[in-house]
């Protein structure tokens with residue numbers, strides 16, 4: 001799955017485009033089982049640059065770090081990408097700096113957004129991915145797992161330190 005923006009076809013001005021992302025696009029990430037994401041894009045095309053503003057919204061079915069079951073994580077984020085064209089760059093040569101400014105050759109006919117969109121989505125995921133709280137402020141993790149955790153916690157014997165770590169994650 002590849003995503004392009006055909007700036008030369010659109011020409012100078014402001015243009016809107018919507019990219020639809022599904023599981024296929026994200027399956028390289030093993031924690032993800034399903035996805036339905038829409039990226040509304042506003043691209044401002046100028047003679048030597050394009051400024052992209054992305055609104056990323058949707059649902060990713062992702063593995064819980066605590067109970068290892070999958071749950072729907074709602075993603076809603078924004079990102080920008082500034083592309084500038086240089087006549088000192090060869091076709092195929094590119095450079096992305098720390099401010100999300102991408103430099104491409106002036107001869108590029110369409111801008112490939114594939115890896116950038118992938119990175120924006122993956123970077124928007126939380127470091128700690130855990131089932132949300134339910135209406136009773138309880139973790140909605142796998143109930144069997146929670147029961148087992150509870151049992152282990154009530155035992156006075158030495159507890160496997162991994163369970164302690166999981167308990168911390170849950171609190």
Ligand SMILES: [Zn+2]
Nearest residue numbers: 064067131141
């Ligand atoms: Zn969980």
